[in-house]
Amino acid sequence: MPASPRADLDSLPPYVPGKSVPGAIKLASNEVPLAPLPSVADTIAQATNSVNRYPDMGSHALLERLSTGLGVPQQQIAVGCGSVSLCQQVVQAMCDSGDEVLFAWRSFEAYPILAQVVGVRQRTVPLDEHHVHDLDAMLAAITPETRVVFVCNPNNPTGTVVHTAALERFLDAVPAHVLVVLDEAYAEFVTDPDVPDGLRLVAERDNVAVCRTFSKAYGLAGLRVGYLVGQPTIVEAVRKTCIPFSVNALAQAAAVASLDAADELLSRCADISRERDRVRAALLEQGYAVPESMANFVWLPLGDRAADFAEHALANKVVVRPFAGDGVRVTIGTPEENDTLLEATRTF
Numbered sequence: 001m002p003a004s005p006r007a008d009l010d011s012l013p014p015y016v017p018g019k020s021v022p023g024a025i026k027l028a029s030n031e032v033p034l035a036p037l038p039s040v041a042d043t044i045a046q047a048t049n050s051v052n053r054y055p056d057m058g059s060h061a062l063l064e065r066l067s068t069g070l071g072v073p074q075q076q077i078a079v080g081c082g083s084v085s086l087c088q089q090v091v092q093a094m095c096d097s098g099d100e101v102l103f104a105w106r107s108f109e110a111y112p113i114l115a116q117v118v119g120v121r122q123r124t125v126p127l128d129e130h131h132v133h134d135l136d137a138m139l140a141a142i143t144p145e146t147r148v149v150f151v152c153n154p155n156n157p158t159g160t161v162v163h164t165a166a167l168e169r170f171l172d173a174v175p176a177h178v179l180v181v182l183d184e185a186y187a188e189f190v191t192d193p194d195v196p197d198g199l200r201l202v203a204e205r206d207n208v209a210v211c212r213t214f215s216k217a218y219g220l221a222g223l224r225v226g227y228l229v230g231q232p233t234i235v236e237a238v239r240k241t242c243i244p245f246s247v248n249a250l251a252q253a254a255a256v257a258s259l260d261a262a263d264e265l266l267s268r269c270a271d272i273s274r275e276r277d278r279v280r281a282a283l284l285e286q287g288y289a290v291p292e293s294m295a296n297f298v299w300l301p302l303g304d305r306a307a308d309f310a311e312h313a314l315a316n317k318v319v320v321r322p323f324a325g326d327g328v329r330v331t332i333g334t335p336e337e338n339d340t341l342l343e344a345t346r347t348f
């Protein structure tokens with residue numbers, strides 16, 4: 001009998017990365033548009049001198065820096081090779097086969113893929129008519145098998161948020177055996193004060209964890225580093241599921257340098273959030289339906305016209321991220337890039 005892969009992988013949907021098209025403006029992957037700060041680039045260059053050595057497997061310098069900055073003990077922080085890796089690790093750490101993970105749909109496209117790769121069952125609950133997590137329906141969908149619930153806040157790809165009272169009511173009602181993972185990949189772009197800070201919820205509750213990343217606000221998507229904050233037992237288990245040395249040395253050094261430059265980087269995020277609000281207002285004026293976004297992208301719920309829109313945008317030199325039959329996610333770029341986008345939307 002020939003060596004053959006697991007049969008269920010035939011049905012695994014591929015992760016579709018945002019396209020890069022030479023000469024076109026890429027607004028497809030929720031990256032920030034500006035290059036790394038000189039201080040961060042210098043640190044990365046320095047770190048290349050030691051890449052003959054393995055990285056620090058415990059990411060000690062980064063852990064220490066995160067611990068001080070967040071005011072959270074180190075044993076409550078796990079560092080991972082991007083927060084998408086931490087999302088997978090948390091499922092591996094919490095679930096046996098037969099167990100279930102639960103998440104809203106549409107949400108981050110990695111969730112169904114990583115659940116299937118790990119080999120656990122998945123249950124999805126549609127977003128409500130405002131493209132927001134339907135927390136009551138999610139609560140009702142929890143079963144004795146549910147181990148992990150992802151709440152992506154703000155939600156990728158819709159940009160919508162769940163507010164403090166609604167999330168706390170949900171957490172109050174979730175059974176103790178269920179870990180709620182708040183995926184806060186876009187936390188730094190949130191300007192609505194009624195969006196809860198997941199770290200406070202972790203501090204107050206035993207069954208909440210938070211995932212964050214250096215890929216978005218901190219501009220290190222190409223280096224792959226993120227972190228999870230949770231109770232020490234959860235963190236210890238998540239660390240056990242990390243592929244050894246997967247958080248590379250350049251990423252660790254760059255993340256520390258980025259935290260040192262946080263003021264400057266977060267002020268870039270504030271500019272992007274302002275641009276987001278400007279772009280949304282312009283789109284509304286052009287007649288598009290666009291839910292309020294708290295992330296660095298906006299969602300155009302175009303349904304069957306999503307693929308056509310993406311083609312039209314590309315003809316106008318803008319790459320967006322279509323989800324066929326559903327909608328289009330457009331990342332906020334520089335003001336000039338956003339103006340090009342708004343020209344394209346005007347003529348669709």
Ligand SMILES: *Cc1c(COP(=O)(O)O)cnc(C)c1O
Pocket residue numbers: 030081082083084085108152156183185212213214215216221224225226
């Ligand atoms: C981008 C993103 C991540 C993680 O990105 P990494 O580059 O793996 O850190 C996690 N969750 C959501 C919802 C995202 O959009």
